[in-house]
Amino acid sequence: MKKMLKLLFVMLFSVTANAQIIVIDPGHGYGASTSDNPDGRTATEIETSLEVGLRTRNLIQNSCTWTVHMTRTTNLNSWISVTQRAQMSNNWNADRLLSIHCNAGGGTGTETFYCTDSDTNTAPDIAFAQKIQADMVTHGSWNNRRCVEDNSFLAYHLGVLKYSSATACLNEIGFVDSADATKLLSSTWRDSFALSYFNSFKSNLNLTCSTTPPPGSFTLTPTPECSGTSTRIRLNWTASTNATGYDIYRNNSLYASNITGIQYTNTAVTAGTSYTYYVKAKNAAGTTNNSNGTLTAVALNCAAPGIFTLTATPECNGTQSRVNLSWTTSANATNYDIYRNSSLYASNISGTQYLNTAVTAGTAYTYYVIAKNANGNTTNSNGTLSVTAVNCTAPGAFSITATPECNSTASRINLTWTASVNATSYDIYRNGNLYASDVAGTQFLNTYITPGTNYTYSMVAKNNIGTTSNSNGTVSATALVCPPGSFTLTASPTCSGTASAINLSWTAAANATSYDIYRNGNLYASDITGTTFLNTYLITAGSTYTYYVKAKNSAGTLTNANGTQSVTATSCTAKISEDDTAQKEPEFIVYPNPANEFITVEFTGSASENFELTLTDMTGKSVFHEKISSDKQSKTINISDFASGVYFLKANIKGKQYFRKIIKK
Template identity: 50%
Template sequence: MKQILSIVFVILTTITLQAQVVVIDPGHGYGATTSDNPDGRTATEIETSLDVGLRTRTLIQNSCSSWTVHMTRTTNLNSWISVNQRATMANNWGADRLLSIHCNAGGGTGTETFYCTYDDTTTAADIAFAQKIQNDMSTNGSWNNRRCVEDNSFLSYHLGVLRYSSATGCLNEIGFVDSSDATKLTNSTWRATFANSYFNSLKSNLGVTCSSSLPGSFTLTLTPECSGTTSQMRLNWTASAGATSYDIYRNGSLYASNITGTQFLNTYLITPGTSYSYYVKAKNTAGGTNNSNGTKTATAVACVPGAFTVSATATCSGSTSAINVTWTASANATSYDIYRNGNLYAQDVTGTSFLNTYLITAGTTYTYYLKAKNSAGTTNNSNGTRSVTATSCAAKISENNDNFITAGEPSFKAYPNPTSGLISVNLTNVNSSKVSFSVFDITGKKVYNAESSIKEKDFVTEINLDKLPSGTYILLVRLDNKEYSQKIVKQ
């Protein structure tokens, strides 16, 4: 019988140690409006004390399932109550620990903690609790350690919330609202640090190891992307300790449940240009859940360049017959490929026009179509093929060695012509940053190609045709979306 009673005593003692009631008192609040401030406290104190208190409560609820945590206020407005009322609330809740959170004023720096042993049978417990709160807060908060003392030894009066409460308790002034301390008090990261310090102090002072009934914290990332022509949203998250599966919420509603692993690809009903919001809940076998670190929102990308139309017009480029190809801009396109007579003719063209002068014969019909390309390499054809017949231009390309061959602006001169192999190309009034040179034989075969960067309006370079057999060639110069050509005779 004695053995049974001993076992029962141990069980009851364990339950008592684990099942703690903690009351968090975030101090002074407002009345109905922020201008209704009975205690004349600053917004920094009222709002910081509440935020840190709520964060501390969340830590307890997420990690100590056997604890009960109460708060004397949970909002800033309509939350003013007297110190006597706060003490009464703690007594009615049967508080084991009472932590009153405040912020100081008066231009000092650092943190300080007060305890009250007036008419108290738990003097040692009050002092130990206050010292733990003070030491941890000064260390974790990197604060000046001002003092941890009996309230009336410094204030000349007892703090009502401590004097009239029967719980082991203390009042901590986190820092000063009217000194350099205020930078920390209003910083979200530091507020989280203060809450974590309170939480760990409570656990240590109570001598209790908490076991969480919830999965561990984790973070979510959201990335809009393309899979071929399909727009999709990729969710990745870090593993949650103790989680067995995850539920995914899209735009506030459950979208997918019992997902294992740490990623999810959402392709269904994704519309380019539309924003989607996601959050994830981790679940364990006990049914506990933990939300991811906030809701993530992103806009779905367009995976296919938008529709566009093409026009082709016969024109003259100086004395050269030419075809001017123009098109409307394709949404999401980064460049265009131009096809002439069914074959790729020019690649990665930017802008919305292209002047084709090479091997254009008056009276001959040419057909064109374009493909718009986006950064993912996905293409979209233009709206049909366009055909146009080249017109005859009044003048022919000059074969005089010393004449400029002008095709509007800019102009160029290639010399000597005829040449034994080496020719100089002189470009004037150039506004482009890059130029390409191509040489074709009379069959249209490209026999030479080069590119150069241009840093000045007048540009000179050399082309070596020494390895080409004697004959007639066409030199094609391309600046941006325009072409200029000249006949070259190789001796």
């Protein structure tokens, strides 16, 4: 029985020892886009640390039974704080935490850090860090920065290490801003760095895993070509370390399997058809796709060269004039001949561009191109092109004019200028700041302005040689205040209590600062700031009144667009019931009237209910309102702060309304 228990303990210990939990922390990461970089790190560090971390995870998962977690698996939307990274490690109950970074500052080599803050047992951290450093120096062929500086490891309180409860260290692979960067960006070296970490984990944990590593990374190159008049696509790839064979996928389906070499010729293709390819390297431990992804190739037409088009562009290279000839690729062409002014000018050009520098400014030249191969030749399809070599001096002198004007009701400043010789565009400066760039032509309408505001303008003429400022310096212009815009008036009969009234309303006039109201052809009210007016003064039921309104500002006036409006006042007298006629009508008097400071309102007759007093100005706006208790027979109102003019006092007594005209001196 004891032997059985001992055996079970050994088996349990063995399973537990191999079920290690590894956390790989690729440092930093982007926000929502590659330009969103919270830590200000380089793309080299962000992307290298993730790629090496992913490859390390793959090595572990393909060969070992350990559990591997990563603090991030993508570059975008992957930034988290160092304390969050440490907390993730703690939540996963990690046995080992490796934080991967790249260095900066112009140095070279690798270095490893561990943390002693609030840690009573640093020996495991030191051993882990020493193993990571030693293996990275060996497998990465790096300069050992720790040995160079102080022959030790830096016990530094880095946040991700400080707050993690796992045995942890942080490795700076190499420097992003020195010659190290070439190795950091190499797929082959990234495999080496990952293998270094993998070996360190195994050694530090004293564990063994499968001895067969998966195939290494490799790249694929598809090349369309001809074999005589037959078309084909030749696939070549670099050798994948540890691979025993390769499978070829065409258009996302397995096309050929167990290829033992590093080349395959796909002859079953149709000229002009596009095909996609990728390759998988295989061995007993797994598969690896070619590292440069799915590639596209179009099968060639292995007849005579295909049609193509030519572009001839006159341009400057500094002060030197030249003509830039470029053309689309001619299918099956092996090279091209250039003809200038109908004579062969340059032959056997292998690319699709030619810079003709032997030209004279102002001189016209003609060009055409012939595509060639062993099966014939083809002239560019758009025929002979004619161009004139440009003058490559700086832009010439010019002057500008700034004219304030109105476009209907909109204020604007019209900028015009004389043409600058050799200029290709212009930049406009307003109030000393760049306002509009790369403007073509010789006019610009500046509409984003404030009426009455002064603006200053200057300009720069540009071409690919340089710039020239306008010759008459900074010019000033004050934006005009434009006249009011059109608007329409509505006049409607209404009641103000039992008093007849006319309600005027109008649409807002652009640029208007106020309005004048004319009644029966005479000015009735001026400087109205709103768009409504209640006319209650001297309105007689059944009488007809005419109105029109003028919008005003400092630039002038404009009458409402729909002309004089005619309206007949309606009767607003309340019906009197038998009960009302049976009672004595309440009355009130107002004195003094006219008045300077105070008016007194006295009530007579039946006063069995509360009273309401309202005082309004000529526009119908209430300037005083108060409810008066029925036990009071008078009310004194202070009008000393009111403007001189006519006011109307309305008394609401037992549901009926009574009016008095008040004059304020």
